[in-house]
Amino acid sequence: MKHLFIVNPVAGGKDRTGQIRAAVEAAFQNRADRFEIYATKGPMDAPEKIAREAESGERLRVYACGGDGTFNECVCGAALRENVAVCPFPTGTGNDFCRMFGAEGDLYRDLEALLEGWETPIDLIECCGRYGANICSVGIDARIGVDVHKYSGLPLIGGAAGYVVSTVVNVFKGINRFMDIRCGDFSARGEHSLVCACNGRFYGGGFNPSLSARPDDGVLDIYVIKAVNLFTLAMLIGKYAVGRADELPRYVTHLRGDRVEIGFDEENVVNIDGEAVYAKSVTMQLLPGAARLIVPKGMRFFDAARAAGAADR
Numbered sequence: 001m002k003h004l005f006i007v008n009p010v011a012g013g014k015d016r017t018g019q020i021r022a023a024v025e026a027a028f029q030n031r032a033d034r035f036e037i038y039a040t041k042g043p044m045d046a047p048e049k050i051a052r053e054a055e056s057g058e059r060l061r062v063y064a065c066g067g068d069g070t071f072n073e074c075v076c077g078a079a080l081r082e083n084v085a086v087c088p089f090p091t092g093t094g095n096d097f098c099r100m101f102g103a104e105g106d107l108y109r110d111l112e113a114l115l116e117g118w119e120t121p122i123d124l125i126e127c128c129g130r131y132g133a134n135i136c137s138v139g140i141d142a143r144i145g146v147d148v149h150k151y152s153g154l155p156l157i158g159g160a161a162g163y164v165v166s167t168v169v170n171v172f173k174g175i176n177r178f179m180d181i182r183c184g185d186f187s188a189r190g191e192h193s194l195v196c197a198c199n200g201r202f203y204g205g206g207f208n209p210s211l212s213a214r215p216d217d218g219v220l221d222i223y224v225i226k227a228v229n230l231f232t233l234a235m236l237i238g239k240y241a242v243g244r245a246d247e248l249p250r251y252v253t254h255l256r257g258d259r260v261e262i263g264f265d266e267e268n269v270v271n272i273d274g275e276a277v278y279a280k281s282v283t284m285q286l287l288p289g290a291a292r293l294i295v296p297k298g299m300r301f302f303d304a305a306r307a308a309g310a311a312d313r
Contacts, residue, residue: 001059003028003035003115005089006046006074008066016091020065027111046070050077054084061294063089063114068096072132072273075124078291079131085119087294096274097134099202100215104299113296120302121289122215125199125272128282132273133215133291135203136284138262139177139194139225140233142271143170145204163205176227180263183222183255191227197260197284198222201243203274211243216305218288222255258286 005024009015017039028035040046046064053060060083064074071088078086088097088108098105107113125132147166176191196203198213198221210221223245228236232251239245245252263281270277295302 001033001061002053003033003061003063004050004053005035005037005063005065006049006070007037007039008046008064008070008091009039011066011070011091016065020089020091023111027115031115040070040073044073044076046073047077050074050081050084054081057083060084062086063294065089065091067091068134068274071097072130072134072275075133075273075291076131079124079287080290082292085292085294087114087117087296089114096202096205097200099206099208100134100200100213101299101301104301107296107299110296113298114294116297117294117299118297118306119292120216120295120305122291122293123199123218124287124290125197125220126283126285126287126290127272128270128277128279130272130275130277131287131290132199133293134200134273135196135198135209135271136273137194137196137203137271138179138264138268138282139192139196140170140175141194141196141204141207142269142276143173145271145274146269146276171230171233175230175233177268178265181224181260182262183224183260184257186224186253186255188224188253193225193228193233194223195225195260195262196223199286203271207241208243209240209245215293216289216302218258218286219256220258220260220284220286222257222260224253224255226251226253258288260284 007017021037062074064071074086078084098108125136127136144166176193179192181188198210199215201210201213202208213221246254261283267278267280
């Protein structure tokens, strides 16, 4: 088995390659397995590297050393490959996937726990030719999220202030967009503020629309939010951010399914685990068990899945 550490040298605004290398080399002093530390050279370099490594058929464990974007690229490389398992090893600014596990999410920062960990299948969302392990969305939230980077690097603006500026700018441009939405027996056509499909629970730096979504249950929690004005948006976002959107059925439709299709009248930004793509029509399709996740030693979140696997054997 080979361990591949994919390092994003610009994650979190600081190159931590040397720090990661020192930690990895120390951890493997008494281990027989091979390892490699690979610093990415640009966007979507990680999936190509993983694909090349996986061609041999050897078991490969991939550690995404960065933020949510780095993890997403590694997931794209590991998707549908039975000999590849992947996990986050957070060193970036955004670690929304790990938030789902509560206090146990800190185990993904524990290299020894990861190296001693086990593997479990998780579902992925296929969307616009990419894969996501966490949350995909379109609408005002996606537009705010993609524009944060435009403002967070400006003088006197950074961190949470970048979200505030992006929110103000995008609200001024207009909250709602035309959407033609289809999900199972549900259909809606007209102005909407957003559609969100949850395989995980957190996105956008801590928004938690679903309290119960799991990446291994074979179903998406899908939220369709009607057109709203600024006052209603302010009220709605407060509840939506903490998993209480169901308290506002006048504006929110909560669906559970494995596929949602959305058409627009013009190209829109699509959020896939915090990464932005652009499309005039979108299909978010759940792929059960499409990737293997490394579960750190000591994590109990997936205990039921592990017990079921042991029983099957």
